[in-house]
Amino acid sequence: MVCEGDAGAMSLFDGADLIVVGAGFFGATVAEHAAREGFRVAVIDRRKHVGGNAFTYVDAHTGIEIHKYGPHIFHTNSGEVVDYLSRFTGWVPYEHRVWTTAGGRVFPMPINLATISLFTGRLMSPREARAWVAEHAGGFPAPGNLEEKAISLIGRPLYEAFIRGYTQKQWQTDPSLLPAEVITRLPVRYSFDNRYFSDTFQMMPEHGYTAIFERMLASPNIAVHLGVDWFSARGGAPDVPVVYTGPIDRYFGERLGRLGWRTVDFAHEVHEGDFQGCAVMNYADADVAWTRIAEFKHFAPWRGEFEKTVIAREYSRFAGARDEPYYPINLAEDRARYDGYRALAAEEKRVVFGGRLGTYRYLDMHQAIGAALRAWDREVRPLLTR
Ligand code: FAD
Ligand code: UDP
Numbered sequence: 001m002v003c004e005g006d007a008g009a010m011s012l013f014d015g016a017d018l019i020v021v022g023a024g025f026f027g028a029t030v031a032e033h034a035a036r037e038g039f040r041v042a043v044i045d046r047r048k049h050v051g052g053n054a055f056t057y058v059d060a061h062t063g064i065e066i067h068k069y070g071p072h073i074f075h076t077n078s079g080e081v082v083d084y085l086s087r088f089t090g091w092v093p094y095e096h097r098v099w100t101t102a103g104g105r106v107f108p109m110p111i112n113l114a115t116i117s118l119f120t121g122r123l124m125s126p127r128e129a130r131a132w133v134a135e136h137a138g139g140f141p142a143p144g145n146l147e148e149k150a151i152s153l154i155g156r157p158l159y160e161a162f163i164r165g166y167t168q169k170q171w172q173t174d175p176s177l178l179p180a181e182v183i184t185r186l187p188v189r190y191s192f193d194n195r196y197f198s199d200t201f202q203m204m205p206e207h208g209y210t211a212i213f214e215r216m217l218a219s220p221n222i223a224v225h226l227g228v229d230w231f232s233a234r235g236g237a238p239d240v241p242v243v244y245t246g247p248i249d250r251y252f253g254e255r256l257g258r259l260g261w262r263t264v265d266f267a268h269e270v271h272e273g274d275f276q277g278c279a280v281m282n283y284a285d286a287d288v289a290w291t292r293i294a295e296f297k298h299f300a301p302w303r304g305e306f307e308k309t310v311i312a313r314e315y316s317r318f319a320g321a322r323d324e325p326y327y328p329i330n331l332a333e334d335r336a337r338y339d340g341y342r343a344l345a346a347e348e349k350r351v352v353f354g355g356r357l358g359t360y361r362y363l364d365m366h367q368a369i370g371a372a373l374r375a376w377d378r379e380v381r382p383l384l385t386r
Helices: 009-013 025-036 079-085 113-120 126-136 146-154 156-171 209-216 230-236 332-347 365-385
Strands: 002-004 018-021 041-045 056-058 065-067 074-076 091-093 098-102 105-109 201-205 222-226 242-244 261-272 280-283 292-295 308-318 351-353
Touching: 009 041, 009 230, 018 025, 025 041, 025 209, 025 222, 025 242, 025 365, 056 209, 074 079, 074 365, 079 201, 079 365, 098 156, 105 113, 113 126, 113 156, 126 146, 126 156, 146 156, 156 308, 201 209, 351 365
Parallel strands: 002 222, 018 041, 018 242, 041 222, 098 280, 242 351
Antiparallel strands: 056 065, 074 201, 091 201, 098 105, 261 308, 280 292, 292 308
């Protein structure tokens, strides 16, 4: 049952054994498990739709499926997560490929033999390319930040061309202050494999992501209330366990200070035909304001031809108090602050903090679902059956 929330807080939660704050992948996975075991669950979300950041909808004007909060590609090595989600959706194979524009030229991304060969102007064997990178990669035996890590992985020339400007735009932070792990999300390949991800399972849900959530939350044991903020509604909540997937700093009234988040402004445009001939084009140069352009119809080629096309230019910036928090920035001061919030969270014995916002972690969808499966077994279920 889905309703938009002007009901009083009491009726929102009437009869609930469990309250779930946030209808994204973490919240929906926990709610679905609880409902299947016969518990009654009230799910609230302050947005007017389910799905969290994975929400998709069909644009009425063009018929094209849009990923409202930026393109979402499903990829994982976890058979457990695939088996679980496959209860709610069929899949279409989809291998994501990304191109990047640097200095007026186009290269495949992530960096692979084709990128290196195009960049240097000579066809290199894997051994030659490794030697070329090694020649430019010295100086950081124990890389301590994104810049040092990137240079040690791909050498300074490729770092300068493809990573420095893009990262500076995307994080609005000097790459030498960012954690090294961010760059290890990108593979470096000494082959002509130009897929963006290396995972065993790479695919798209047949009918979009929102359809998955509608099925996950369809149980009569689940009541979904949209347009309801926990901080307005919690006064009327019964004393039952809560799964909270909003920002952890907000839960505690930001009493230890605000955690750093990056938000993205998506500028949508409609054009005739095909705009860029691929799903995602990155823009590596610092003097181009946007980081990348996504063209949505290329994420679902099996849907056939469309006369028009919808693109989104992405502009990244620090999230202010009213902005959607998307990416945890995770500077050293953020990590220290988050440790403080984690200690406060440990005192909330009947609240489970989860998901990207609740644990201040850069989680992909499969990781958010995997974390929710574990949280259900280890934390939420024990609270309900105690
Ligand atoms: P969310 O989806 O953020 O859900 C949390 C929900 O809680 C939100 O709906 C929010 O409105 C609600 N909420 C917050 N505070 C409150 C409150 N006070 N009261 C009520 N409700 C509240 N992952 C991939 O696997 N592949 C990709 O290609 C990919 N691309 C991405 C691109 C972008 C631009 C972004 C931002 C993320 C991307 N991700 C991708 C990550 C993916 O979005 C997350 O893994 C997933 O959304 C995490 O689910 P979640 O439930 O933790 O959080
Ligand atoms: N990155 C880059 N150039 C690119 C693509 C990625 O410098 O063309 C860097 C950037 O710092 C980014 C990181 O690699 O944050 C990880 O890339 P991914 O695509 O996973 O980033 P996301 O869009 O999820 O932040």
